[in-house]
Amino acid sequence: MSDLEQFRGEVRSWLEKNCPPEMRRPSLNEDDVCWGGRKPSFQSDAQRVWLERMGERGWTVPEWPKQYGGGGLTREEAKVLREEMARLHCRAALTSFGIWMLGPALLKYGSEAQKRKYLPEIARGEIRWCQGYSEPNAGSDLASLQTKAEDKADHFLVNGQKIWTSYADRADWIFCLVRTDFAAKKHEGISFLLFDMASPGVSTTPISLISGKSPFCQTFFHDVKVPKGNLVGERNKGWEIAKYLLTHERESIGAFGITQIGRSLGELAAETVGHDDGVLADPLLRAKIAEFEVDGWCFLLSMQRAADMAKAGQGSGAYSSVLKYYGAELNKRRHELMMDGGGSDALEWEGARSHDGKAAREWLRSKANSIEGGTSEIQLNIIAKRLLGLPGA
Amino acid sequence: MxxxxxxxxxxxxxxxxxxxxxxxxxxxxxxxxxxxxxxxxxxxxxxxxxxxxxxxxxxxxxxxxxxxxxxxxxxxxxxxxxxxxxxxxxxxxxxxxxxxxxxxxxxxxxxxxxxxxxxxxxAALAIDEGAKHKPSRIALAAARHANGFRLNGTKTFVIDGHVADLLIVAARTAGGIEDKQGVTLFLVDAKTPGLARERTIMVDSRNAARLAFENVDVTADAVLGEVDEGAPWLERVLSIGRAGLAAELVGAGSEAFDRTVSYLKERRQFGRAIGEFQALQHRVAQVYDDLEMARSAVLKALQTMDENLDGAGPIASVAKAKAGQAAKLASQEAVQMHGGMGMTDELDIGLFMKRIRVAQELFGDVQFHADRLARMRGY
Missing domain, CATH: 1.10.540.10 (Acyl-CoA dehydrogenase/oxidase, N-terminal domain)
Structure with a gap:
């Protein structure tokens, strides 16, 4: 038996013993997901136990080094873990911006002290992070951001405003882009700061979206004092970190398109439009669904190929824009088709029958996929300029 | 892998x-x-x-x-x-x-x-009988005769059939023309009496043939595989052909695309390279995305053929559908973005559009494969 197969056996028996039965079913809704944090709102004991056990092993972040709270697994071992979790239908023990976004950036740019302090907290789900990037006047043109951090000898003094800060009202800490040099060119005066959301001068207000309640907030900073040691990387070199982190964000938003594929669109539509001689009774809808499935299949394979290319040293950072663009557009198409297939059932907004308008709300929410993390148009700009080398305007 | x-x-x-x-x-x-x-x-x-x-x-x-x-x-x-x-x-x-x-x-x-x-x-595979690929419908009849079979019927779009020495012919030995059972593959020497062939020069300047079989007699040795059991073999062979064509489509589409991107950097109008215009940048970026998606599916289909040929039917269809769509888009945008020059015979771009059109039709077009996948998925 190879080492990997032995590892698979160990993982399997550990999961069977340690994953509570309740955690082997899909989440019921957005609230039934474990985000951790200082004041975690566990939906059940099972959720708490599952996080503790996985956090203990570092398997919430299987590929991070052990000294920073990770599992220290190789890429192949992490794949085995994912496969075995999928086999038992184990859900993720922890959903976290710390894992997806800040962690990879700290591993690359953080000081040793920062890695030792922040990464284990992320791995165990003890601190919940939010991302302070966009501002009311800095969206696609993110580098024009105006939130300022003034050097006051022993601390930075932060003033300004962020928008679209997901879960800012529930987060413990923020990783935030701030301007530290107003005289420099816009990309060269930005720094990457970490600070506690409980600091005096921080306040948030939630934003309602077309889909209803949302995790998005506006976040305001008024004379917030941030210790100097909370600067990640060099001062005025924060844009490089921001770009690196956006690459990770793009990959996770791109992946969004595929994580929810459960019942096929064809089955779903069959319930409302019926079958005719063994095929969907609506031929035009059927054709659109079939084309969508071809593209969906190709997208899944492209995610795999991108990972394999990166591993083989053939990757390019800009390639994440290919996946982000395609995945976001694909997910929007999927929700349009779900609405087409669902008919008036999918239009119900309230009540138990529609799970409080789940289909309609998810359809509306999917429209943001091609806006958040860099719009589809920005991704196409990146592909045109960085992958195809077309001249910039 | x-x-x-x-x-x-x-x-x-x-x-x-x-x-x-x-x-x-x-x-x-x-x-x-x-x-x-x-x-x-x-x-x-x-x-x-x-x-x-x-x-x-x-x-x-x-x-x-x-x-x-x-x-x-x-x-x-x-x-x-x-x-x-x-x-x-x-x-x-x-x-x-x-x-x-x-x-x-x-x-x-x-x-x-x-x-x-x-x-x-x-050698050439003679499968299609109508203008659209439909391997589930085989009418060319092979009746038992003497020690072998007598073939009657027609085939079309037989690639390289005009010069092939050997033809692989899908024929009906039993059942109705839409039955899966009762198809037999025959190896037929192209010089056998009763076989007439007409060369058809296609839009891509390559060649196919229309074949007419009139009392073409073959011996029992000509049966490839088993009598009446040809459909599963045909299925495997078509999957191989489809994945191969998909690879060729990605190649032709990528070359047309690369030439277009180069042209956008060279061609100047309004005092600048036309590649500076965002209206064109976004469209080529979208073509690039589609070609990349196709490339992933093609590689997966080819790998699957090597690992488990019997399980490769669906992915071969995904690859053929996506490669056909992406290459068609690439060639159409290539002609448009080359402007008037793209319409000239002097430039090669038109030749790419022609070849891609033929390759995407052969062994099933985008619609054929999307429909096939939908049936496999039960809708």
Whole structure:
């Protein structure tokens, strides 16, 4: 038996013993997901136990080094873990911006002290992070951001405003882009700061979206004092970190398109439009669904190929824009088709029958996929300029 | 298996690219077309392919081949797509060699495979009977006669059928024309009395044939596989052909695309390179995305053929559908973005659009494969 197969056996028996039965079913809704944090709102004991056990092993972040709270697994071992979790239908023990976004950036740019302090907290789900990037006047043109951090000898003094800060009202800490040099060119005066959301001068207000309640907030900073040691990387070199982190964000938003594929669109539509001689009774809808499935299949394979290319040293950072663009557009198409297939059932907004308008709300929410993390148009700009080398305007 | 080419496969790509650039650039196709060549491809080039080992890429070493896999055959097809190199590679080295290698008797293999590998035998698959690919409907009749069978009926869009020495014919030996059961594959010598063939020069300047069988008698030895049990073999062979064509489509689409991106950097209007215009930038970026998606599916389909041919039907359809769609888009945008020049015969871009149109039609177009997948998925 190879080492990997032995590892698979160990993982399997550990999961069977340690994953509570309740955690082997899909989440019921957005609230039934474990985000951790200082004041975690566990939906059940099972959720708490599952996080503790996985956090203990570092398997919430299987590929991070052990000294920073990770599992220290190789890429192949992490794949085995994912496969075995999928086999038992184990859900993720922890959903976290710390894992997806800040962690990879700290591993690359953080000081040793920062890695030792922040990464284990992320791995165990003890601190919940939010991302302070966009501002009311800095969206696609993110580098024009105006939130300022003034050097006051022993601390930075932060003033300004962020928008679209997901879960800012529930987060413990923020990783935030701030301007530290107003005289420099816009990309060269930005720094990457970490600070506690409980600091005096921080306040948030939630934003309602077309889909209803949302995790998005506006976040305001008024004379917030941030210790100097909370600067990640060099001062005025924060844009490089921001770009690196956006690459990770793009990959996770791109992946969004595929994580929810459960019942096929064809089955779903069959319930409302019926079958005719063994095929969907609506031929035009059927054709659109079939084309969508071809593209969906190709997208899944492209995610795999991108990972394999990166591993083989053939990757390019800009390639994440290919996946982000395609995945976001694909997910929007999927929700349009779900609405087409669902008919008036999918239009119900309230009540138990529609799970409080789940289909309609998810359809509306999917429209943001091609806006958040860099719009589809920005991704196409990146592909045109960085992958195809077309001249910039 | 990682979804990337191995070092050896990349080396094969480099050597194929170098060889084709020298021996069969697009100008080679243009010359054959302009000279109204009788064969439609160069026998000398085909012998060259045999010397390179390409004609025997999928043929086992014991039969004179090099015994490589479908990924390697796909790498070659992609490169042939880039220069539009005309040859019987797909019909003979990929489709016919697979059919005989998979379903043939020991005698069939010994008789035909070494000659294919040596570039001495051209073979063609005769499957379609109407203008649209529909392998589930086979009407050409093969009735038992004397010690063998007597064939009557017609075939169309038989690639390289005009010069093929050997034809692989899907015929009906039992049941109704739409029945899965009752299809038999026959190996038919092209010189058999009663077989008439008409060369059809296609829009891509390559060649196919319409075949008419009138009391064409073959012996029982001509049966490839088992009588009435040809459909599963046909299915496998078509999957191989589809994945190969998808690879060629990605090659042709990528070359048309690369030439377009270069043109956008050179061509100046309004005092600047037209590639500066966002209206064009976004469209080429979208084409790039579609080609990348197709490339992933094609590689996966080729790898699946090598690992588990019987399970490769769905992914071959995904690859053929996506490659057809992406390459068509790439060629259409290529003509548009080259402006008036894109419409001229002088520029090669139009030749790419023509070849892509034919390759995406062969063995099932985008709609055929999307429909096929939908049926497999139960809707």
């Amino acid at each position: 990682p979804l990337v080419l191995s070092d050896e496969q990349q080396m094969l790509r480099e050597s194929a690219r170098g060889y084709l650039a020298e021996q069969a650039p697009v100008a080679h196709l243009r010359k054959l077309r302009d000279e109204r060549d009788d064969t439609g491809f160069s026998r000398a080039l085909w012998r060259g392919f045999a010397e390179m080992g390409w004609a025997g890429v999928l043929i086992a070493e014991e039969f004179g081949g090099v015994g490589l896999g479908h990924v390697e055959a796909g790498v070659l097809l992609e490169e042939m797509g880039r220069t539009l190199a005309p040859s019987p590679f797909l019909s003979t080295a990929v489709v016919a060699a697979s059919a005989i290698g998979l379903a043939g008797s020991a005698q069939h293999k010994a008789q035909h495979l070494p000659r294919i590998a040596a570039g001495e035998l051209v």
